[in-house]
Amino acid sequence: MTFASLPDRRADLDPHGPAISDATGSLTNAQLLSRVRAAARHLQHRGIGPGDVVALKLANRSEFVVLLFATWRLGATITPVNPALTDVEVARQLADSAARLLVVEDGPTPADDVVTLRVADLYDAPVAADPAPPADTSAPALLIYTSGTTGVPKGVMLDHTNIDAMAEMGAQALQLGEADRCLLILPLFHVNGIVVSVLTPLLAGASVVIAGRFDPRTFFDLVESERPTFFSAVPTIYSILAALPNEVRPDTSSLRFGICGAAPASAELLGRFEDRYGFPLLEGYGLSEGTCASTLNPVSGPRRAGTVGIAFPGQEIRIVDPNGTDMGVGMDGEVVVRGPNVMRGYLGRPDETARVIVDGWLHTGDVGHLDAEGYLTLVGRSKDMIIRGGENIYPKEIEDVLAGHPSVLEAAVIGVPDHIWGEVVVAYVQPAPDSTVDPAALHALCTQKLSRYKRPTSIVVVEAIAKNAVGKIDKNTLRAAHAPAPS
Structure with a gap:
C-alpha cells in the first residue's frame, strides 16, 4: 500500500470514524476521502499529473492533509514551504523543485512562472469515484528542504517506500492503535509534522487533531478538550511548559506519552517535566534525510534519560571513525544509519548525496556513542565540536549543565576564535519566564561540574536564542553575531 490509497482504506473500514480535525471542524474517514477526491479533481484541472511538484505554503490546517493525499493520488509530489520564508526564499525553493503549482493562504505568487491556488478556493464538492490511486512505491512523495543552517537549503527526496516504511516503524515503536489520538502542534512544513504526527497515526487507524x-x-x-493520547514537540516547548506558574495543574490523564525530538534535551528537563505533569517524555533522534526518526526511547521498556533511545524496528545504527571503522561500546564517533527510510538523495546534488550516503549508510554528521544495550547518546554535531588547545569539546555537555539551573530556559554553546587557544567556549543563555539570570552563579555552576578547559569564558544573556524554522538552535547565527575573543 502507498499513502495515496490510505483514505480509501480508512473509509472502507470505518466510514464514520474520526480522521482529522482543526479549529474549523472535523472530518470523518468518509468525508476525508470525499475531500481528497474533490481536491485531486481540482489539481487535475490545474494540469497536475504524474511527476509534477505541488508546493504547499500553508499554516497548520486540514486542507494541508487533504492536499497531501490528493497530490499523491495523481502520482505527483509535495514540497512543503515554510510560510515564514521571504518571497526570495520561496521563489528559490519553487525554482529548485520545479514546482508547477503553489497553494497559499492568500496573496500573489512570489514566482511569475508558477500558478497559484488560494486554499479557500479548493474544490470540496463531492465527485464521482476516481481511478484507483497509483501503487508505485518508488515514486517521489515528499521534497523536504533542509533548514539551511549550513548553506542554501537542499531538497531531500523521499519516495513512497521511505514514508511507508517510516510510518510502519513509527506505529510499531509507538504501539499505536485505533484508540489513539495525536495532537499536532509542530509545523506541517516539516517532515516530523507530516510523518510522525499525521501519517503514522492515520496508518495505525488513529485520528489527528491539527x-x-x-x-x-x-x-x-x-489537551483537556481534545483528549489526545500523544503529541510531538521540541525541547524548547517542553522547557516553556515546565516553567509555567505552579498553579497551572492541567488534567493530562489522556496522554500516554509525549515525544521529544529535533534537538537534544537535558535529562534534568525530562525528569522535571515528567514529575510535574505525570506522563513520560520519549526522547528520540532522526533527520529529514532519514524520513524523520531513527531512534526512540521505548514506550514499554527502560527509558534512559540522557540518551535518545534505541533504533526503530527495521533500522540499523553504527558508530564509526573517520575511516568508517566501527567504534567500540561507549566510544564516540559519527552516527550512521541504514534502513528503508533513508532518502533517495538530494535533488540535483549527486556529489553531496554520494558524500552522505555511502554503501547504503546515511552519514549523519552527528557524534555519539552506543551502550551495550544499543541506546544512543549524542554528544554533538561534528561541525559544532570546539577544539580548545587540542582538546575536543562537545557543546551539549556544557549546555546540559547550564540548562540545569532553574533560572535558565535554554542554553547554546559555541566556539569562537582565540589567538592562544584556537577556540574558546562562549555560552548564550535565555532566562526562564519571570526569572533573572546571574552569570556569576552560572560560572560557579560550571566550575563545580565541568573541567577547566570546558568552562565558558563568557556567558551572554539574551532575550531569545536564535532558532531556525523547525525550532533548532541556529548556531551559525550565533557565531556570526559574536565578535572574535579579544587578544
Missing part, C-alpha cells in the same frame, strides 16, 4: 502555532497559554486547554 492545532495552530504553539501557545503555552492555551496548550493544556487543548
Whole structure:
C-alpha cells in the first residue's frame, strides 16, 4: 500500500470514524476521502499529473492533509514551504523543485512562472469515484528542504517506500492503535509534522487533531478538550511548559506519552517535566534525510534519560571513525544509519548525496556513542565540536549543565576564535519566564561540574536564542553575531 490509497482504506473500514480535525471542524474517514477526491479533481484541472511538484505554503490546517493525499493520488509530489520564508526564499525553493503549482493562504505568487491556488478556493464538492490511486512505491512523495543552517537549503527526496516504511516503524515503536489520538502542534512544513504526527497515526487507524502555532497559554486547554493520547514537540516547548506558574495543574490523564525530538534535551528537563505533569517524555533522534526518526526511547521498556533511545524496528545504527571503522561500546564517533527510510538523495546534488550516503549508510554528521544495550547518546554535531588547545569539546555537555539551573530556559554553546587557544567556549543563555539570570552563579555552576578547559569564558544573556524554522538552535547565527575573543 502507498499513502495515496490510505483514505480509501480508512473509509472502507470505518466510514464514520474520526480522521482529522482543526479549529474549523472535523472530518470523518468518509468525508476525508470525499475531500481528497474533490481536491485531486481540482489539481487535475490545474494540469497536475504524474511527476509534477505541488508546493504547499500553508499554516497548520486540514486542507494541508487533504492536499497531501490528493497530490499523491495523481502520482505527483509535495514540497512543503515554510510560510515564514521571504518571497526570495520561496521563489528559490519553487525554482529548485520545479514546482508547477503553489497553494497559499492568500496573496500573489512570489514566482511569475508558477500558478497559484488560494486554499479557500479548493474544490470540496463531492465527485464521482476516481481511478484507483497509483501503487508505485518508488515514486517521489515528499521534497523536504533542509533548514539551511549550513548553506542554501537542499531538497531531500523521499519516495513512497521511505514514508511507508517510516510510518510502519513509527506505529510499531509507538504501539499505536485505533484508540489513539495525536495532537499536532509542530509545523506541517516539516517532515516530523507530516510523518510522525499525521501519517503514522492515520496508518495505525488513529485520528489527528491539527492545532495552530504553539501557545503555552492555551496548550493544556487543548489537551483537556481534545483528549489526545500523544503529541510531538521540541525541547524548547517542553522547557516553556515546565516553567509555567505552579498553579497551572492541567488534567493530562489522556496522554500516554509525549515525544521529544529535533534537538537534544537535558535529562534534568525530562525528569522535571515528567514529575510535574505525570506522563513520560520519549526522547528520540532522526533527520529529514532519514524520513524523520531513527531512534526512540521505548514506550514499554527502560527509558534512559540522557540518551535518545534505541533504533526503530527495521533500522540499523553504527558508530564509526573517520575511516568508517566501527567504534567500540561507549566510544564516540559519527552516527550512521541504514534502513528503508533513508532518502533517495538530494535533488540535483549527486556529489553531496554520494558524500552522505555511502554503501547504503546515511552519514549523519552527528557524534555519539552506543551502550551495550544499543541506546544512543549524542554528544554533538561534528561541525559544532570546539577544539580548545587540542582538546575536543562537545557543546551539549556544557549546555546540559547550564540548562540545569532553574533560572535558565535554554542554553547554546559555541566556539569562537582565540589567538592562544584556537577556540574558546562562549555560552548564550535565555532566562526562564519571570526569572533573572546571574552569570556569576552560572560560572560557579560550571566550575563545580565541568573541567577547566570546558568552562565558558563568557556567558551572554539574551532575550531569545536564535532558532531556525523547525525550532533548532541556529548556531551559525550565533557565531556570526559574536565578535572574535579579544587578544
